[in-house]
Amino acid sequence: xxxRLGKHTVRLDSKPVIQSWAAIVGAKEGHGPLGSYFxxxxxxxxxxxxxxxxxxxxxxxxxxxxxxxKGEVSTGDIQYIFAGDLLNQCIAASFGIRExxxxxxxxxxxxxxxxxxxxxxSFMVEGGFAxxxxxxxxxxxxxxxxxxxxxxxxxxxxxxxxxWTVTGSGGVMVGKAGDGPRVTHVTTGKIVDMGxxxxxxxxxxxxxxxxxxxxxxxxETNLPLNYYDLIVTGDxxxxxxxxxxxxLEENGISVRGFYxxxxxxxxxxxxxxxxxxxxxxxxxxTVLGGYLLDKLSKRELNKxxxxxxxxxxxxxxxxxxxxxxxxxxxxxIEMI
Amino acid sequence: xxxxxxxxxxxxxxxxxxxxxxxxxxxxxxxxVLFVVAGVILGALGIYPILVEWGGAGxxxxxxxxxNTLAKGVIEDVNEKGLLGAFSGGVRAGAVGIAAAVFFGxxxxxxxxxxxxNKA
Amino acid sequence: xxxxxxKEEYKKWSQKQAPxxxxxxxxxxxxxxxxxxxxxxxxxxxxxxxxxxxxxSAGAATTLFMIFIGAFLTGINVYDDIGRVGGAGASIPVTGxxxxxxxxxxxxxxxxxxxxxxxxxFLIAGPVLVYGIITSIVVGIIYYIIK
Numbered sequence: 272x273x274x275r276l277g278k279h280t281v282r283l284d285s286k287p288v289i290q291s292w293a294a295i296v297g298a299k300e301g302h303g304p305l306g307s308y309f310x311x312x313x314x315x316x317x318x319x320x321x322x323x324x325x326x327x328x329x330x331x332x333x334x335x336x337x338x339x340x341k342g343e344v345s346t347g348d349i350q351y352i353f354a355g356d357l358l359n360q361c362i363a364a365s366f367g368i369r370e371x372x373x374x375x376x377x378x379x380x381x382x383x384x385x386x387x388x389x390x391x392x393s394f395m396v397e398g399g400f401a402x403x404x405x406x407x408x409x410x411x412x413x414x415x416x417x418x419x420x421x422x423x424x425x426x427x428x429x430x431x432x433x434x435w436t437v438t439g440s441g442g443v444m445v446g447k448a449g450d451g452p453r454v455t456h457v458t459t460g461k462i463v464d465m466g467x468x469x470x471x472x473x474x475x476x477x478x479x480x481x482x483x484x485x486x487x488x489x490x491e492t493n494l495p496l497n498y499y500d501l502i503v504t505g506d507x508x509x510x511x512x513x514x515x516x517x518x519l520e521e522n523g524i525s526v527r528g529f530y531x532x533x534x535x536x537x538x539x540x541x542x543x544x545x546x547x548x549x550x551x552x553x554x555x556x557t558v559l560g561g562y563l564l565d566k567l568s569k570r571e572l573n574k575x576x577x578x579x580x581x582x583x584x585x586x587x588x589x590x591x592x593x594x595x596x597x598x599x600x601x602x603x604i605e606m607i
Numbered sequence: 608x609x610x611x612x613x614x615x616x617x618x619x620x621x622x623x624x625x626x627x628x629x630x631x632x633x634x635x636x637x638x639x640v641l642f643v644v645a646g647v648i649l650g651a652l653g654i655y656p657i658l659v660e661w662g663g664a665g666x667x668x669x670x671x672x673x674x675n676t677l678a679k680g681v682i683e684d685v686n687e688k689g690l691l692g693a694f695s696g697g698v699r700a701g702a703v704g705i706a707a708a709v710f711f712g713x714x715x716x717x718x719x720x721x722x723x724x725n726k727a
Numbered sequence: 728x729x730x731x732x733x734k735e736e737y738k739k740w741s742q743k744q745a746p747x748x749x750x751x752x753x754x755x756x757x758x759x760x761x762x763x764x765x766x767x768x769x770x771x772x773x774x775x776x777x778x779x780x781x782x783x784s785a786g787a788a789t790t791l792f793m794i795f796i797g798a799f800l801t802g803i804n805v806y807d808d809i810g811r812v813g814g815a816g817a818s819i820p821v822t823g824x825x826x827x828x829x830x831x832x833x834x835x836x837x838x839x840x841x842x843x844x845x846x847x848x849f850l851i852a853g854p855v856l857v858y859g860i861i862t863s864i865v866v867g868i869i870y871y872i873i874k
Contacts, residue, residue, distance in 0.1 A: 298723075424801050425827065510746060621757045628814065638815065668821055671819070678863060709828070711825065716802075
């Protein structure tokens with residue numbers, strides 16, 4: 272059974288194993304620097320469906336299937352699914368897995384959903400309630416623009432702090448046994464709201480939350496700062512990453528040189544014109560399920576701290592003048 | 608040359624909009640509302656018609672010119688029918704624009720669907 | 728963890744480091760694109776006047792043509808690119824008004840022709856009409872009183 276180390280952090284003593292993982296992405300992500308790490312690249316933004324929302328569900332469904340086939344298990348071997356997405360009432364996740372007949376918890380953590388689902392899945396395995404759990408999430412540029420911003424064909428200009436929602440789905444299967452990467456610690460974040468109201472500047476809104484969670488992680492685990500080969504935040508983007516680095520240094524946590532951000536990694540900022548980089552649930556999920564776990568399993572990375580970040584606003588709350596609350600959850604993943 | 612005048616006036620009106628977007632973070636929808644309202648007021652004060660005289664389509668094509676059209680219609684109708692004209696003039700004068708936008712908008716919506724092009 | 732900055736200070740501090748939009752370039756592009764669209768309008772207007780239409784009808788017909796062009800370019804997935812480049816130069820002309828009507832109508836087609844296309848059409852253009860018409864009525868009433 273796990274051990275509580277502090278207000279935010281628990282150590283998972285059984286070290287649940289990430290048995291398989293997968294990521295399927297859209298065209299733009301496939302053409303990015305990490306393109307070769309993804310399982311599949313889908314050029315059609317509708318994924319052969321009638322609507323963007325159905326397309327997004329299909330991304331999630333296909334990724335789910337991929338995780339199972341790569342882990343060589345069938346649906347009967349999975350006790351829980353933890354999944355979520357950005358759409359109202361999380362329809363991409365619910366509709367994506369509705370035919371699986373597996374007990375399901377729907378989550379909303381905005382872009383932090385990958386770390387949220389992985390935390391909960393790992394707890395289930397640690398607690399002995401599940402042999403295996405699948406943790407998965409998705410996002411889609413078109414459905415996110417439609418819900419959070421403007422219609423796709425509307426001729427507005429992007430602001431330089433804006434980010435590009437990743438189209439795709441990523442996920443993992445955690446289980447009791449195996450020789451894959453293991454989940455060793457979970458640091459659950461609290462909501463941090465620094466009063467940012469600009470929906471085109473999510474990095475600034477989320478950086479304090481990421482800093483808060485990373486600081487709490489090191490304080491409560493007493494691990495040395497150089498314990499990890501890589502600390503990777505979810506989707507702060509170029510601007511947010513820079514802000515987060517400075518905030519961390521003010522807390523005495525200097526991680527320059529082994530700190531990255533999935534939103535920065537997934538696109539080529541100059542060529543792909545994504546302004547501050549990627550965002551969305553699938554941003555951290557596809558980088559985890561495509562690149563990071565691949566590097567871990569080849570032991571090119573040994574220990575990472577995966578910190579997915581989320582902005583917990585809605586278009587409605589913004590219209591009502593509310594600021595953007597943010598959250599970040601951290602999961603330690605290690606090769607042992 | 609009226610084409611050059613149209614280019615300059617139209618271009619400058621758009622520059623005002625761009626400066627507002629960049630400096631104030633106003634959304635495009637708010638900018639459009641602001642321009643129409645400004646057009647109605649400037650039209651009623653007799654200022655905008657001078658710009659139309661000089662700039663031609665450069666002054667009438669921007670959405671602020673649509674506001675001017677509304678003002679012109681209202682004043683004509685008030686002169687003709689009294690207070691009732693305040694309610695009939697604007698929509699009457701703007702009728703072609705509104706109806707065309709609804710009609711063509713509907714047709715295009717029925718025949719086409721949104722796409723991403725920036726895939727690389 | 729306690730924050731070292733107040734919300735106000737954090738906003739200022741982070742904004743100072745935020746990437747800035749290329750303002751001069753954006754203004755120049757707005758001028759060029761907006762100017763070009765208006766010049767096209769002038770060409771159309773002159774051609775219509777040449778057919779013997781009176782000035783008022785030619786003006787209305789020009790608006791009709793421009794709206795058609797804006798709607799058409801939106802429908803063939805081009806106007807968003809013009810907007811990306813031209814900014815206000817693309818959204819302030821009446822072609823941009825057409826774009827603001829067609830783009831949500833296209834986007835919400837799958838939600839049905841009544842509550843989708845019909846209702847969402849005015850997502851952005853609705854407020855423009857609401858405030859334009861209200862202002863014109865107020866102006867008319869004031870004009871009636873002081874006339």
